[in-house]
Amino acid sequence: MIEVYIDGASAGNPGPSGAGIFIKGSGSVERHSIPLGTMENHEAEYHALIKALEICIEKGYRTVSFRTDSQLVSQAIEKEFVKNKRYSPLLEKAIELSGKFDLFFLKWIPGSENKSADELARRAIRLNEGEHS
Template sequence: MIEVYTDGASSGNPGASGAGVYIKAHGDKHEFTFPLGNMSNHEAEFHAVLKALDMCAAYFPGEILSFRSDSRLVVDAVEEDFIKNLAYKPLLAAIHEKTSKFPYFFIKWIPEKQNLHADRLARQAILQARMEE
């Protein structure tokens, strides 16, 4: 099973945003940062999950995925397959489409203090985004 920690962050709301992905797989640890441009914090959280799914598809196809996020909005939306905000519906649909390519996908909410690796990576991505402006 692959353990995946995701976090999205923005400086301002909306503002410069980034996604951090921390993956534990087969005894190895992988870190990814993704500058996302300007968006809200909630959008960045959804994009972090999408980026993580892309990394899993590239490096761990066919594996069982266990995701962790400190975004209740994202975790609840994915678990319930429902989101009130219409702006996030395409992101939720994309997550479900990508997860369908894996035998099992789990997502769990965790407190911020248990998501420090992904948080650090998301903040690094914001700095990268600012440098690219």
Template sequence: MVEVYIDGASAGNPGLSGAGVFIKGEGYVLRKSVPLGTLSNHQAEFAALLEALKLCAEHEFKILSIRTDSQIVADALEKEYVKRSSFETYLTEALKLIDIHFDHCFTKWIPSKQNKEADVLARQAIQMNK
């Protein structure tokens, strides 16, 4: 099992945004910063989830423990439901990726202080937009 830490960040809401992905386990430590253009904070969190799932699929990881400090992302994955229609596309794509590529995918909400690595990567990604 790999631990997958994700974070989305925006400079403004909406504003220039970035995704940070930090993966550790099974002999791996992977870090990725992805500039996302202009998104809301919540959209950036969902985009970070998608980037993480794609990266894990590329590396053929099969069991994931996703850690996020975004309650909305954690709840959406657990309930397979979002209230706002603007997040439906993100959730649908995430669930599809999970179904196709992974044997097990657990999601856990964590406090921001436990998500520092992904936060730093997301903030670096914001700067990559410029």
């Protein structure tokens, strides 16, 4: 089973944003810091999930267990519903991608257990800012 820790972060709301993705499995570790441009923090959380799903699909992983410290994202995936309709297309994309796995789990964890993904997301914000300066 591949373990995937994800985090989205924004410097401002909205502001420069990034996705942090930390993948453990098959004896290897992968770290991804992906600049996302300017968006709100919740949008960055969804984009982190989508980017991580895309990476796992590209790698051919079939069984994945995701961890996020975003209650908004974990509850939306669990219920397949989001109150704020602005996030509906992001949720739909995430659900579509998650259906491509033999097994997909997403679990909420406290931020203290998600430090690796958080650091990667913060690095992605800085990479983002570097592109515009």
